[in-house]
Amino acid sequence: MSIKIQPEAITSLRGFEIPERLGFGTVMAPVMFRARYQDGRWSDGELVPYGPLALDPAAKVLHYAQSCFEGLKAYRCGNGVGLFRPERNAARMAHSARRLCMPPVPEPLFLDAVRTVASHCATLIPGNSGESLYIRPFLIGTQPDLAVTASRAYEFYVIASPSEAYHAGNMRLWVERQDSRAAVGGTGDAKVGGNYAASLLSIAGLKERGYDQSLWLNPGNRHTIDELSGMNFFAVMDGALHTPALNGSILEGVTRDSLLTLARDLGLEVHEREIDIDDLLALVASGTCTEAFACGTAAIVSPISELGDGERRYRLSQAPGPVAEQLRRALLDIQEGRAEDRFDWMQMVPLASD
Amino acid sequence: MSIKIQPEAITSLRGFEIPERLGFGTVMAPVMFRARYQDGRWSDGELVPYGPLALDPAAKVLHYAQSCFEGLKAYRCGNGVGLFRPERNAARMAHSARRLCMPPVPEPLFLDAVRTVASHCATLIPGNSGESLYIRPFLIGTQPDLAVTASRAYEFYVIASPSEAYHAGNMRLWVERQDSRAAVGGTGDAKVGGNYAASLLSIAGLKERGYDQSLWLNPGNRHTIDELSGMNFFAVMDGALHTPALNGSILEGVTRDSLLTLARDLGLEVHEREIDIDDLLALVASGTCTEAFACGTAAIVSPISELGDGERRYRLSQAPGPVAEQLRRALLDIQEGRAEDRFDWMQMVPLASD
Numbered sequence A, B: 001m002s003i004k005i006q007p008e009a010i011t012s013l014r015g016f017e018i019p020e021r022l023g024f025g026t027v028m029a030p031v032m033f034r035a036r037y038q039d040g041r042w043s044d045g046e047l048v049p050y051g052p053l054a055l056d057p058a059a060k061v062l063h064y065a066q067s068c069f070e071g072l073k074a075y076r077c078g079n080g081v082g083l084f085r086p087e088r089n090a091a092r093m094a095h096s097a098r099r100l101c102m103p104p105v106p107e108p109l110f111l112d113a114v115r116t117v118a119s120h121c122a123t124l125i126p127g128n129s130g131e132s133l134y135i136r137p138f139l140i141g142t143q144p145d146l147a148v149t150a151s152r153a154y155e156f157y158v159i160a161s162p163s164e165a166y167h168a169g170n171m172r173l174w175v176e177r178q179d180s181r182a183a184v185g186g187t188g189d190a191k192v193g194g195n196y197a198a199s200l201l202s203i204a205g206l207k208e209r210g211y212d213q214s215l216w217l218n219p220g221n222r223h224t225i226d227e228l229s230g231m232n233f234f235a236v237m238d239g240a241l242h243t244p245a246l247n248g249s250i251l252e253g254v255t256r257d258s259l260l261t262l263a264r265d266l267g268l269e270v271h272e273r274e275i276d277i278d279d280l281l282a283l284v285a286s287g288t289c290t291e292a293f294a295c296g297t298a299a300i301v302s303p304i305s306e307l308g309d310g311e312r313r314y315r316l317s318q319a320p321g322p323v324a325e326q327l328r329r330a331l332l333d334i335q336e337g338r339a340e341d342r343f344d345w346m347q348m349v350p351l352a353s354d
């Protein structure tokens, strides 16, 4: 597989000035990776200047949401760039693609694309702890045809955003008893647009009511915890770590998996199981559940300070709690190269020489 | 609200040659309507040549499926064009938009847009019974920002496709016991991309196994009938018409509503209720359920000849049956101007003079 670097891409990179305020996911790197799928095969990929996609108004992605995406981070490490477990993102994106009848992006193409973007954008990565390049691969169905059938043509892009540390701070979660983000037998374990679209309404009203995120319950039983709109959920009870077991409607987070590994390694007792929301709230009220946190690529670990259920509010006694702090530090130390990479999670990419 | 007709749009229309084979939803009219929403208000609309949309790669629609759409038909009637109940589509699209936190397209803008497209494309409408202009309004979130929050910028388009009569023919349905298209508390009663994305995998394998469409069950109880991927479901039992009651996960079809009105008017006994799939299959086997059909804007009424459930196949004794035939004729007679428009369903639009 050969990747073409358009000269205009290099020019865009040279002319780019990093704005002072970055935020998270709002400033876009001036280049992007593109590959096309047609007639059953993938084109060579190319690095091109960031710019508008020309999409036919009848493209399937615009009507039938045939799209999936990934999110991962690149960190500045010495004179290279570190990617955190990118092969997990490649595998998850292949899974998401299959769920929507899209051709999975082959792992070598996915990894080459991510590496190409990371190595060319390395100089855009801010250098302070927690700062990173957020990388967003996505795949869309582009065939212009209004039939409700899978597209025959696809485009795969990788865009990137130099980002500040994402301080979600302490989060207050709203227990969402009404809406669902994905169905049992639906697309909850895939990273596809429709799940996020379905979440927006619940999220939208939260701030005014004093909450930051919705806590989604399982759409089948409506009383066990699934996850947040973009993070997985953990709780600490009597010193042991509990997280909802994967059940088909939860996205399998790379951070979730990494924290479970680290927790076991640190000697913590770990339970992946069904967690009933009413049980959890009672344990928070009684003080048995001392801390809870959410995790994901963007925020890494975010302490939860409060759970709201209708009129009632349940406060966690420790936010951030010691377990969240310990796990966050252990993970970040590996990602930023301060600790030994004992689980072989980091992939180093040399800077592009251009 | 004023609509600008770009001179280039008129030129595109003049230069357009209608292909001999039309199909359904594949040939696009050479013009489209566009209006933009920004800073809380709608721009004036304009009719422009059909052509690619320039979308930022980070546009919310591409990642988080913030999009909804409608489908309605325009028929050639004398020296004008007839639209069928377009205000129902306007209302449904407003409902869909709200479900995804999008600003509803105001009814006057929606109707003006559809009328503008219909009147300018009138000469593209083939003249034979069943042929029509299929009109596809859609609304997409365009703000370039990777946060999982509602877009602040939107674009509303109306594209159209001169189409042949859509002969689904007799359909064989596969009872989908595994997958769901939308969750309880999800987006099933809204016409949004994610529902269709979630349907694609079930649909994809059907043809090889001898089926045409999936029959979706309610995602909450997994045993009552909801609908098809793009049509509502009806069955005739002992001469009475039965259809699943609206329950939040079924799209409220305009055709469904119209057929219910016509059926009551024709003196048929009509039941909107929960229909258990196992009960239905038993009634088909025993001969009590004699016919079943699906309905929607595209195919109007499509007889169902067979229901497949795992290894078992249940054949309907009449396909098409007399009730389906009678309702189809009654509806088409109104839509094509042969019968009196007793329910005030048709809106006539004069041809554009250009």
Ligand SMILES: Cc1ncc(COP(=O)(O)O)c(C=O)c1O
Pocket (backbone or CB within 6 Å): A071, A191, A227, A228, A229, A230, A231, A232, A251, A252, A253, A254, A255, A256, A295, A296, A297, A298
């Ligand atoms: C729905 C959902 N759950 C969980 C996660 C966390 O996954 P990861 O740790 O791989 O970022 C994400 C974010 O990617 C997500 O969108």
Ligand SMILES: Cc1ncc(COP(=O)(O)O)c(C=O)c1O
Pocket (backbone or CB within 6 Å): B071, B191, B227, B228, B229, B230, B231, B232, B251, B252, B253, B254, B255, B256, B295, B296, B297, B298
């Ligand atoms: C899921 C779904 N159900 C039902 C229908 C039928 O609705 P209508 O009769 O308004 O075309 C459609 C098509 O629009 C649909 O997409």
